[in-house]
Amino acid sequence: MLNYPSEATGGGNSWSTMLVLLAPVQHPLRIRLMKVKEFLDRFNEESQRIVSDIFEYSKFILHKDRKYKTIREEHIPLRAYLVRKDISPDAEIELGGEAHDFDAMVTYGVAGAEQKEIIEVVQAVPAGEHIVRQALIQGEMSVEMRIEESKQLNAFPWPIIDAIKKKHNKMYADKRVLLVSVTGEHTLEDDEIIESWIPDIQAATMLGNFSEIYLVETARYIIFKIH
Known part of the structure; x- marks a missing residue:
């Protein structure tokens, strides 16, 4: 693990954990090319809007819109990597899209x-993860859902592999x-x-043609x- 001070202040489903999870949140930016500092600032500003609106938070968790899916699966891990690797705020970042063959490109001197x-x-999730996520946010965690949640936790690390x-x-x-993200719910x-x-x-995978492979726990950045 790269040793940095933890940014998390709570666990479980507390509001403090939600704040940590949502700190970089921003809808997919129309501006595709910007400074790293602008990328981070825009995410931090938008996070306040989502945290203050429980309905927006529910839509974010349930992927009610493509933008929320992009936030969870791409932008949060990207933000974690930029901060933890101490990428210069003056570096330029280009966000990929459906017309691009990459998720992000950082240019620096x-x-x-x-x-x-x-x-x-890429996000590592067990099969049926969306069903448990929906039951959790809607307050419908039955005994069956708890059993399914336990099975999903026990599936790791194979979803990552x-x-x-x-x-x-x-x-x-x-x-x-390559950044492989996993949620705090799955890492506890x-x-x-x-x-x-x-x-x-490490035993089941290889570096291949990637320059580096990292596992990103999104709850604590x-x-x-890995390689």
């Missing part, structure tokens, strides 16, 4: 030379950083659980290097 870093993001393998199957021609926000997964993930 190294020893007077321009360097580009292409970032690919599957996500990495599927990205390898894309056979990208260029070098990219516990470093020991995550670190117990890493040897199995912590990144763990």
Whole structure:
């Protein structure tokens, strides 16, 4: 694990945890090219709107709109990576879209030379995750749903392994950083659980044509290097 101070202040479904989860939230930006600082500032500003509106939060959790899906699956892990890797706020970031073959591209100077870093993001989720998520937000966690939730927790780290393998199957021609995100609900926000997964993930996957592969726990913005 990369050792940085934790930004989380709570656990479970407390409002403090929601604040941490939503801190970078922003609808998909129409501006595709901007400074890293602007990217982070825009997300932080928009997060206040979502946190203050329980209906918006529900739509965010349930992916009621494409923009919320993009936030959860791409932009939150991206924000975590930019902050944890201490990417310069003056670097430029271009957000990918459906017409692009990447999720983000960061451009910054190294020893007077321009360097580009292409970032690919994927979310690791167990089968049926959306059903449990919907029951949780709607207050309908029956005994059956609790059993299903337990099964999903026990499925890890295989959803992470599957996500990495599927990205390898894309056979990208260029070098990219791969971010594999997992929610705090699945890690229980516990470093020991995550670190117990890493040897199995490393044994079952390879670096391949990626330059680096990181596991991102979105609840606390912590990144763990896999390869």
